Amino acid sequence: MxxxxxxxxxxxxxxxxxxxxxxxxxxxxxxxxxxxxxxxxxxxxxxxxxxxxxxxxxxxxxxxxxxxxxxxxxxxxxxxxxxxxxxxxxxxxxxxxxxxxxxxxxxxxxxxxxxxxxxxxxxxxxxxxxxxxxxxxxxxxxxxLRTDDEIRREVRDEVLAHVLGRPDHGVAVSVRDGMTTLEGTLERSGDLPLVIRGTYRVDGVVGVVNGLTVRIPSGPVGPAKGPKGPGAEHC
The missing domain is CATH 3.10.580.10 (CBS-domain)
Structure with missing residues (x-):
């Protein structure tokens, strides 16, 4: 984190x-x-x-x-x-x-x-x-100055594993120049904003592209929103 x-x-x-x-x-x-x-x-x-x-x-x-x-x-x-x-x-x-x-x-x-x-x-x-x-x-x-691979590992092994409660969460993480893309399916809709916010807080992440879906939505699920503004969680 x-x-x-x-x-x-x-x-x-x-x-x-x-x-x-x-x-x-x-x-x-x-x-x-x-x-x-x-x-x-x-x-x-x-x-x-x-x-x-x-x-x-x-x-x-x-x-x-x-x-x-x-x-x-x-x-x-x-x-x-x-x-x-x-x-x-x-x-x-x-x-x-x-x-x-x-x-x-x-x-x-x-x-x-x-x-x-x-x-x-x-x-x-x-x-x-x-x-x-x-x-x-x-x-x-x-x-x-962290590498994309360092960022990807932290998002995958720390943020996602912590929020989803298991290391084999099945979410694919890719990072290019700090821009982080998440793809996969979550079991619970409540995990979606937690995953997005947690990813934004990783050092070196400059933006998050949300490609996640929810298997069993508890209600209408729109696109996850990170902090407003390009400088909300990074400098």
Whole structure:
């Protein structure tokens, strides 16, 4: 079945404290060859995120501020730029609030959070918002690099065997580029939506083609519907 964030996250997290200086942040990112990191407080709770973009924005603001003529009244955007230009610590430079996820969240859901907020990494926190790991786009995308044969085996041997209660269920599964086709006859109509939903939740499945029929329908049986929208259960 679908894996969660806790299974793919990086446990050894490079982090910063609020008081860390600009130069130390640059050194930290360079030393570990990363593009961003979470900022935590003394209780290891995530309070923000620092990225290379934040550091570059600060340097650009300093350069612009040095060229600007002093005016007694500044617009809000100018005041904000001036504050960035004079920022010297992680606490002043970080983007906040931090967008975080919990380890039990599904990978597809975490990927949608990344896409919605336009971020490259998500700090993973426990129920008390303490940092326990980090998930990057690369971590999440590894799930969708599975082969069609791996996907087919999981659908056949885990989803169908579990829902139908036996390994010799007689349902044929074929997968091409993540698109999964199910063909065969089910004994109970109630199993149909369970099979479709279970198949959608398998990592690497990008869509389901339903070719299943029911031997003894308990009522009108229409085509099984998966989650709405092309990105409902995958990213």
């Amino acid at each position: 679908a894996r969660n964030v806790g299974e793919v996250m990086t446990h050894d997290v490079v982090e910063a404290r609020r008081e860390m200086s600009f130069k130390d942040l640059v050194r930290l990112l360079d030393r570990h060859r990363i593009s961003g990191l979470p900022v935590v407080d003394d209780d290891d709770k995530v309070v923000g995120v620092i990225s290379r973009t934040d550091l570059i924005r600060r340097q650009a603001a300093r350069s612009a501020n040095a060229r600007a003529r002093p005016f007694p009244s500044l617009r809000r955007s100018a005041r904000r730029a001036a504050a960035v230009a004079h920022a010297t610590t992680a606490g002043e430079l970080m983007s906040t609030p931090a967008i975080t996820v919990h380890p039990e969240q599904r990978i597809a859901d975490a990927a949608r959070v990344m896409e919605r907020h336009g971020v490259e990494r998500l700090p993973v926190v426990d129920e008390e918002d303490r940092l326990i790991g980090i998930a990057t786009r690369r971590d999440l995308l590894r799930v969708f």
